[in-house]
Amino acid sequence: MSSPADFQNEIYLRGLGDVVPELPTDLTRLEALAGRRLSAAAFGYAAGAAGTEATARANREAFDRWRIVPRMLRDVAERDLSVRVLGTPMPAPVALAPVGVQSIFHPDGERAAARAAAAVGLPYVLSTASSYSIEEVAQANGDGPRWYQLYWPKDRELAVSFLERAAAAGYTALVVTLDTFALAWRPRDLDQAYLPFLRGIGVANYFSDPVFQKAVGGPVTDANRDAAILHWAANFGNPSLTWDDLEFLREHWHGPIALKGIQHPDDARRAVDAGMDGVIVSNHGGRQIDGAVASLDALPPVVEAVRDQAEVLFDSGVRTGADIAKALALGAQAVLVGRSFVYGLALGGEAGVTHVLRCLLAELDLTLMLSGHARIADLGPDLLVGT
Ligand SMILES: Cc1cc2nc3c(=O)[nH]c(=O)nc-3n(C[C@H](O)[C@H](O)[C@H](O)COP(=O)(O)O)c2cc1C
Numbered sequence: 001m002s003s004p005a006d007f008q009n010e011i012y013l014r015g016l017g018d019v020v021p022e023l024p025t026d027l028t029r030l031e032a033l034a035g036r037r038l039s040a041a042a043f044g045y046a047a048g049a050a051g052t053e054a055t056a057r058a059n060r061e062a063f064d065r066w067r068i069v070p071r072m073l074r075d076v077a078e079r080d081l082s083v084r085v086l087g088t089p090m091p092a093p094v095a096l097a098p099v100g101v102q103s104i105f106h107p108d109g110e111r112a113a114a115r116a117a118a119a120v121g122l123p124y125v126l127s128t129a130s131s132y133s134i135e136e137v138a139q140a141n142g143d144g145p146r147w148y149q150l151y152w153p154k155d156r157e158l159a160v161s162f163l164e165r166a167a168a169a170g171y172t173a174l175v176v177t178l179d180t181f182a183l184a185w186r187p188r189d190l191d192q193a194y195l196p197f198l199r200g201i202g203v204a205n206y207f208s209d210p211v212f213q214k215a216v217g218g219p220v221t222d223a224n225r226d227a228a229i230l231h232w233a234a235n236f237g238n239p240s241l242t243w244d245d246l247e248f249l250r251e252h253w254h255g256p257i258a259l260k261g262i263q264h265p266d267d268a269r270r271a272v273d274a275g276m277d278g279v280i281v282s283n284h285g286g287r288q289i290d291g292a293v294a295s296l297d298a299l300p301p302v303v304e305a306v307r308d309q310a311e312v313l314f315d316s317g318v319r320t321g322a323d324i325a326k327a328l329a330l331g332a333q334a335v336l337v338g339r340s341f342v343y344g345l346a347l348g349g350e351a352g353v354t355h356v357l358r359c360l361l362a363e364l365d366l367t368l369m370l371s372g373h374a375r376i377a378d379l380g381p382d383l384l385v386g387t
């Protein structure tokens with residue numbers, strides 16, 4: 001006789017894959033469990049946000065203001081969740097958001113998460129601020145789809161080196177994060193004096209770069225480690241960048257480019273004018289500007305501004321399959337999930353990340369089916385009513 005977990009998999013997940021029975025399928029409870037298992041500092045770094053964390057809360061509240069209006073008798077026996085975004089065929093419109101320093105959550109860090117992403121077939125977006133090198137993560141990701149996220153450093157030669165390494169290692173699209181050229185006021189980290197990268201934790205990708213090494217006088221060892229960390233901190237972001245600088249990226253990256261951190265429709269239009277392929281509506285999970293507009297509220301005006309000219313992706317606050325359906329209905333072509341997969345990584349490494357992704361996809365599939373939609377393209381504003 002099958003166990004309750006088998007029954008659950010069979011009935012609710014319908015072949016979408018195994019979950020880890022010990023881990024909650026409600027990802028908000030997964031967060032609470034991660035809070036009990038991780039050190040206070042590491043959990044605070046993941047769960048925390050800027051200032052009073054008003055924007056992080058607003059990100060969630062914005063989802064609650066939309067309700068789904070299901071439709072009946074529409075033959076939803078067969079469903080297709082697949083999409084193509086930034087040139088990448090995907091089994092469902094979900095990617096793993098770039099998250100830095102993943103080794104603070106699990107020793108295998110980005111490698112474990114990239115393996116899980118490949119197993120489920122969803123794009124893994126590697127942060128520039130990664131604990132393993134571009135090449136190590138590509139190897140773990142194998143044949144899985146992968147995109148590279150650039151934190152555009154002051155040193156242009158270093159930026160080019162990252163882009164060339166990423167292209168050579170099979171990352172097919174570039175995500176350029178614009179909202180974090182400086183780290184925000186984050187009280188949880190400040191109060192715990194916890195910024196892992198300032199201790200050299202999690203920035204191995206920089207340390208492994210030949211241009212970075214040249215700048216610090218050779219490979220990073222105990223002898224030049226402090227100097228390397230200072231060089232990293234001085235170079236991490238560039239507040240002087242302007243829209244004109246995007247031309248430089250176009251010269252050095254030959255695949256699709258999406259700008260991450262767009263919240264204003266005029267910025268989305270400028271991205272299109274600059275020849276970008278996509279924008280990611282995001283407020284960095286509320287981690288940058290306390291009081292910034294909820295990401296879901298920023299989405300419809302951006303979609304309205306650049307519909308048919310650029311792909312619009314979305315992140316910040318996604319915790320459920322229903323959240324994903326809402327963002328898609330409001331015009332996103334795909335969503336990225338951040339903290340949700342981080343908690344899975346913290347609690348179960350690769351299997352924990354797979355668990356989270358399977359749960360999200362299964363719930364998305366059920367939401368589509370029960371609301372009377374057989375394909376992702378069928379989702380539109382008429383799915384929702386504002387409350
Ligand atoms: C611990 C942590 C580290 C992050 N590191 C990066 C990063 O290196 N690059 C980046 O573009 N975004 C980074 N982000 C932001 C995510 O890509 C994403 O925008 C955000 O997590 C989405 O919100 P969510 O966590 O509510 O899903 C980070 C987020 C978290 C929680």
Ligand SMILES: CC(C)CC(=O)C(=O)O
Nearest residue numbers: 100101129180197284287
């Ligand atoms: C290494 C960091 C800059 C990662 C980040 O973007 C974040 O903590 O939000």
